[in-house]
Amino acid sequence: MDAAENPVKFTGIKISRPKTRAAGMPAVVSSMQHILEEMNVFRGMKALLKLNQKSGFDCPGCAWPDPDDERSPIAEYCENGAKAIAEEATTKRLTGDFFAQNSVKDLGELTDYEIGKKGRIAEPVYLAPGATHYTPISWEEAYRLIASQLKGLRSPDEAIFYTSGRTSNEAAFLYQLMVREFGTNNLPDCSNMCHESSGVALSAAVGIGKGSVTLEDVHEAEVIMIMGQNPGTNHPRMLTALQKAKNNGAFIISVNPLPETGLISFLNPQTVKGLLNIPTPLTDLFLQVRINGDLALLKALAILLLEEETKKPGTVFDHDFISNNTKGYVEYIEHLRSLNPDELVKICGVPLHQLKEAARTLAGKKKIITCWAMGLTQHKNAVDTIREVVNILLLKGSIGIKGAGVCPVRGHSNVQGDRTMGIYEKPSAVFLDKLDTVFKIRSPRRHGYDTVEAIRAMHEGKAKVFMAMGGNFLSATPDTNYTAQALRNCDLTVHVSTKLNRSHLVHGRSALILPCLGRSDRDIVNGEEQFVSCENSMGVVQSSKGNLHPISSHLKSEPVIICELAMTLFGNNSPIPWNSYRQHYDYIREAIAQVIPGFEDYNKKVRRPGGFYLPNGAREGRFNTYSGKSNFNIAGVSYSAIGENEYLMMTIRSHDQFNTTIYGLNDRYRGVYNERRVIFMNKEDVKANGFKGGEIVDLFNFQDGVTRVAEGFIVIPYDIPVGCTATYFPETNVLVPVNSVADQSNTPVSKSVIIQIRRSAVKQQ
Numbered sequence: 101m102d103a104a105e106n107p108v109k110f111t112g113i114k115i116s117r118p119k120t121r122a123a124g125m126p127a128v129v130s131s132m133q134h135i136l137e138e139m140n141v142f143r144g145m146k147a148l149l150k151l152n153q154k155s156g157f158d159c160p161g162c163a164w165p166d167p168d169d170e171r172s173p174i175a176e177y178c179e180n181g182a183k184a185i186a187e188e189a190t191t192k193r194l195t196g197d198f199f200a201q202n203s204v205k206d207l208g209e210l211t212d213y214e215i216g217k218k219g220r221i222a223e224p225v226y227l228a229p230g231a232t233h234y235t236p237i238s239w240e241e242a243y244r245l246i247a248s249q250l251k252g253l254r255s256p257d258e259a260i261f262y263t264s265g266r267t268s269n270e271a272a273f274l275y276q277l278m279v280r281e282f283g284t285n286n287l288p289d290c291s292n293m294c295h296e297s298s299g300v301a302l303s304a305a306v307g308i309g310k311g312s313v314t315l316e317d318v319h320e321a322e323v324i325m326i327m328g329q330n331p332g333t334n335h336p337r338m339l340t341a342l343q344k345a346k347n348n349g350a351f352i353i354s355v356n357p358l359p360e361t362g363l364i365s366f367l368n369p370q371t372v373k374g375l376l377n378i379p380t381p382l383t384d385l386f387l388q389v390r391i392n393g394d395l396a397l398l399k400a401l402a403i404l405l406l407e408e409e410t411k412k413p414g415t416v417f418d419h420d421f422i423s424n425n426t427k428g429y430v431e432y433i434e435h436l437r438s439l440n441p442d443e444l445v446k447i448c449g450v451p452l453h454q455l456k457e458a459a460r461t462l463a464g465k466k467k468i469i470t471c472w473a474m475g476l477t478q479h480k481n482a483v484d485t486i487r488e489v490v491n492i493l494l495l496k497g498s499i500g501i502k503g504a505g506v507c508p509v510r511g512h513s514n515v516q517g518d519r520t521m522g523i524y525e526k527p528s529a530v531f532l533d534k535l536d537t538v539f540k541i542r543s544p545r546r547h548g549y550d551t552v553e554a555i556r557a558m559h560e561g562k563a564k565v566f567m568a569m570g571g572n573f574l575s576a577t578p579d580t581n582y583t584a585q586a587l588r589n590c591d592l593t594v595h596v597s598t599k600l601n602r603s604h605l606v607h608g609r610s611a612l613i614l615p616c617l618g619r620s621d622r623d624i625v626n627g628e629e630q631f632v633s634c635e636n637s638m639g640v641v642q643s644s645k646g647n648l649h650p651i652s653s654h655l656k657s658e659p660v661i662i663c664e665l666a667m668t669l670f671g672n673n674s675p676i677p678w679n680s681y682r683q684h685y686d687y688i689r690e691a692i693a694q695v696i697p698g699f700e701d702y703n704k705k706v707r708r709p710g711g712f713y714l715p716n717g718a719r720e721g722r723f724n725t726y727s728g729k730s731n732f733n734i735a736g737v738s739y740s741a742i743g744e745n746e747y748l749m750m751t752i753r754s755h756d757q758f759n760t761t762i763y764g765l766n767d768r769y770r771g772v773y774n775e776r777r778v779i780f781m782n783k784e785d786v787k788a789n790g791f792k793g794g795e796i797v798d799l800f801n802f803q804d805g806v807t808r809v810a811e812g813f814i815v816i817p818y819d820i821p822v823g824c825t826a827t828y829f830p831e832t833n834v835l836v837p838v839n840s841v842a843d844q845s846n847t848p849v850s851k852s853v854i855i856q857i858r859r860s861a862v863k864q865q
């Protein structure tokens with residue numbers, strides 16, 4: 101075990117029954133506790149009162165949209181939004197003294213939770229080759245170091261520029277511009293590990309790699325299917341939207357291996373009823389699918405719909421829509437007829453009578469929305485599964501009309517905007533041509549590395565400099581020890597970050613940490629307050645203006661850092677006016693308006709309260725595909741081959757984390773307190789192995805002839821299908837093989853990791 105992994109430290113587990121109601125008063129209490137641990141009440145309230153307000157700042161948590169119209173003036177956020185603020189706006193500071201007292205090795209022995217609680221990085225620091233401690237460095241010197249390493253490379257393709265999804269539109273646009281002026285498309289991002297499968301599937305199926313619905317559509321839907329998503333924890337305000345839909349008569353079908361609390365029922369803390377413990381039941385039909393049984397499940401539903409349609413032609417399928425707007429219908433129906441329904445039912449693990457109920461509901465309705473997240477995207481056949489989601493909506497004509505459509509629920513608050521701004525390793529020629537014309541540069545046409553390819557390139561010595569605009573590359577990526585070696589092979593690793601994380605501690609020959617402003621921080625340039633902008637999961641672009649006093653005068657904003665680095669890197673030779681972008685962000689938005697469709701008049705539109713919607717063909721029933729129509733997809737159903745003594749493991753989020761940032765040690769809804777090193781197992785599997793609840797086990801993966809071990813996990817018998825298990829990410833990323841990726845999207849398969857489970861020698865203290 102070394103610094104790359106979380107050390108095995110048990111924290112004193114307590115278990116209770118899983119909750120059956122989400123949010124309510126406990127959520128309000130938890131929000132305040134997290135805020136008060138990190139700052140005084142005045143700073144906390146100052147931030148919370150501006151969180152998600154039209155004149156305030158965008159929540160740094162998830163990408164769920166804010167209401168277009170009325171917003172609560174006191175609390176337009178959820179428990180996890182408050183935790184995100186507590187984490188970011190903490191007044192604990194990491195200065196040069198902190199780094200002088202704590203060696204990189206010492207810090208590596210802490211857990212992610214302990215590292216995160218240390219505080220905000222307060223000044224730029226440098227780890228010289230062979231040094232044991234980071235030491236302060238001036239911004240100018242840091243830029244010079246990066247520029248000189250970059251210029252010393254044999255090719256620009258030896259550098260990698262990662263982005264996490266918190267980066268604003270303005271920063272993301274400048275970052276990709278700098279990288280392309282430098283000469284590479286090596287722009288991997290967190291999206292590669294997240295909704296890439298959705299982007300690939302939807303682009304091919306409906307001509308845009310984004311969702312088609314608005315928040316209004318969710319409120320109006322008659323049926324909402326929620327697949328592979330845990331909104332109670334990861335998109336809590338989605339529950340408010342679901343509650344509205346329910347009040348309007350919607351039927352909700354949840355498809356998940358776990359009965360997630362947030363999907364069972366909701367106590368809306370913004371209503372008196374909610375605070376009085378009067379819940380709104382959400383899910384009407386729970387389909388407890390086996391891990392990665394979704395493709396089989398959707399095909400079984402399609403067959404049942406076809407049977408109904410055959411019995412009563414014209415009552416289930418929308419033939420007008422199909423003939424005017426789709427391609428591949430006849431072949432798709434033939435394909436459905438060739439499948440064995442019994443086999444599909446067996447694979448998905450859901451009883452036939454429940455599938456029939458779901459099919460009956462879908463048959464009679466047209467306003468259908470399917471929502472999904474990582475439970476669909478992080479599997480080998482993810483792209484095909486998502487295309488099957490679309491197939492069903494196409495049969496029903498349930499896309500391009502009010503109250504219906506596709507809803508991939510995005511993760512990071514601006515992950516969708518970053519992609520719109522050109523953070524992409526496979527940019528289109530049209531986009532690059534435009535950059536070249538507007539900026540008089542020659543962008544590289546060779547596609548760059550995505551996240552998994554970037555790891556391999558560094559491992560193989562093909563890439564030497566790694567720079568990250570946010571994120572925690574080491575811990576978020578698969579195969580932790582392989583990735584650690586990849587980072588260690590670099591000459592220089594650079595992180596623009598707000599908080600300390602493990603990627604700072606597993607580094608190249610030399611390393612830099614550059615501290616930046618967060619969403620909640622006031623950003624003043626030349627005496628004038630600046631704002632940035634973000635795009636949420638439903639394609640609304642809004643301004644975001646922090647209001648807190650930054651914890652240190654050494655912090656710079658991401659756009660300023662990029663401009664200053666570009667000015668050092670390119671000197672006076674650049675045709676791009678980096679210095680003016682540095683002076684006022686309106687200039688950046690003017691540049692964006694010239695390049696990216698939908699951003700015309702950006703500076704004006706973004707100043708409208710509530711922002712503006714980007715164009716979205718699929719939303720209006722226009723399909724911008726090669727065929728000009730939406731496309732059915734035909735895919736075989738593959739079955740994860742599990743051997744004797746093997747289990748499928750999904751790596752999921754607890755209620756107290758944001759990706760690799762660990763807010764706390766509780767997973768309140770699942771009834772687990774004060775511990776993260778746990779594995780949820782079906783009680784039959786626990787028994788069959790001769791284990792007991794509370795027993796400690798080690799987890800193994802042996803793919804590609806490599807032995808991967810994650811030691812010390814406490815067994816929790818849980819309501820999960822036989823053969824399926826769940827653990828928290830990132831503790832078990834060490835088990836996810838780097839070569840185990842989704843077809844077409846190259847997304848790491850972190851929801852169906854094949855593991856073996858053995859009794860451990862590790863003892864609980």
Ligand SMILES: Nc1nc2c(c(=O)[nH]1)N[C@H]1C(S)=C(S)[C@@H](COP(=O)(O)OP(=O)(O)OC[C@H]3O[C@@H](n4cnc5c(=O)[nH]c(N)nc54)[C@H](O)[C@@H]3O)O[C@H]1N2
Pocket residue numbers: 161162163180294327328329330331333334335355356357358360389390391392393394473474475476510511512750751752753754755757758759760851
């Ligand atoms: N508080 C908080 N909010 C977050 C985040 C966070 O970490 N914390 N992360 C943000 C990010 S970047 C993202 S991408 C999203 C993630 O949001 P989610 O996708 O909700 O996050 P996960 O915890 O990965 O949950 C996946 C869900 O899918 C289910 N699942 C797993 N495998 C399968 C399967 O094979 N089939 C089906 N049908 N279900 C399956 C799991 O049981 C779980 O309910 O949340 C965003 N919001």
Ligand SMILES: Nc1nc2c(c(=O)[nH]1)N[C@H]1C(S)=C(S)[C@@H](COP(=O)(O)OP(=O)(O)OC[C@H]3O[C@@H](n4cnc5c(=O)[nH]c(N)nc54)[C@H](O)[C@@H]3O)O[C@H]1N2
Pocket residue numbers: 160263264265266267290291293294295474478511512569570571572573575576577596597598599600601616617618619658751752753758759760761829830832833836850
């Ligand atoms: N096994 C497994 N692995 C997964 C997943 C999974 O479900 N299972 N999910 C995947 C998904 S969906 C995602 S999106 C990735 C997430 O991958 P990343 O985006 O790389 O990881 P995060 O944990 O979100 O990054 C947190 C760090 O971002 C920095 N940060 C926070 N705010 C800011 C800011 O405003 N600016 C800057 N510059 N830095 C900031 C802080 O230093 C913090 O430590 O992980 C993926 N990895």
Ligand code: SF4
Pocket residue numbers: 152159160161162163164176177178179180181182184334335336337338
């Ligand atoms: S739902 Fe997401 S964006 Fe909204 S307040 Fe909660 S964490 Fe923030």
Ligand SMILES: [Mo]
Pocket residue numbers: 290293294295510511512
């Ligand atoms: Mo994500």
